Amino acid sequence: MIDSKCKKCRRVGQKLFLKGERCFSQKCAMIRRPYIPGLHGKSRRRRGPSEYGQQLIEKQKIRHSYGLSEKQFKNYFKEVVDQRGNKEELLVNKLESRLDNVIFRLGWAASRALARQLINHGHILVNQRKVNIPSYQVKKSDLIQIKERSKKLAPFKDLKTDLKKYEAPVWISLDKQKLEGEIIGQPKLEDMGKVGEIGLVIEYYSR
Numbered sequence: 001m002i003d004s005k006c007k008k009c010r011r012v013g014q015k016l017f018l019k020g021e022r023c024f025s026q027k028c029a030m031i032r033r034p035y036i037p038g039l040h041g042k043s044r045r046r047r048g049p050s051e052y053g054q055q056l057i058e059k060q061k062i063r064h065s066y067g068l069s070e071k072q073f074k075n076y077f078k079e080v081v082d083q084r085g086n087k088e089e090l091l092v093n094k095l096e097s098r099l100d101n102v103i104f105r106l107g108w109a110a111s112r113a114l115a116r117q118l119i120n121h122g123h124i125l126v127n128q129r130k131v132n133i134p135s136y137q138v139k140k141s142d143l144i145q146i147k148e149r150s151k152k153l154a155p156f157k158d159l160k161t162d163l164k165k166y167e168a169p170v171w172i173s174l175d176k177q178k179l180e181g182e183i184i185g186q187p188k189l190e191d192m193g194k195v196g197e198i199g200l201v202i203e204y205y206s207r
Contacts (some may be wrong), residue, residue, distance in 0.1 A: 076094045126138065128145070
């Protein structure tokens with residue numbers, strides 16, 4: 001049975017990698033059912049969207065990728081709209097600086113959804129203090145660690161081996177042996193990857 005996460009990918013017509021390793025396998029819904037979800041989805045053609053429609057699609061791609069509610073995503077836009085600087089960069093900084101995203105970028109979780117679970121269950125420390133809020137905003141010089149007792153648990157048991165060939169983004173320093181990460185810079189627009197067009201999201205919320 002295809003769950004709601006897979007339907008989100010099929011609805012926007014793009015892999016959003018919401019289910020970790022499954023998204024790289026032949027079990028991925030975008031391989032098995034690459035059409036719009038619904039009773040008549042297979043027979044419906046994907047029409048070229050209007051300008052507004054494309055903005056909406058890009059907004060949904062990014063929102064779903066980071067696992068945000070509409071209210072959360074809109075609030076991030078409200079926070080940056082009156083700030084000086086490039087609005088796209090500012091919004092990406094907000095999204096990438098979320099603790100759940102940082103755990104994902106460190107390679108400690110196969111998806112942001114799993115990263116949120118690890119944080120909610122109290123496995124993650126920031127500056128040696130437990131933080132169980134996935135939306136927590138990290139800042140430069142913050143030290144991210146896995147609780148010592150948690151390192152023996154299943155999610156982290158083979159992590160050192162899994163990380164051997166992994167490269168973290170340039171704004172995060174990853175110690176693969178100590179299983180520690182330090183924020184050494186600020187995420188840039190290119191660090192978001194090919195999730196969606198952030199500029200169209202700015203246009204969508206600016207309407």
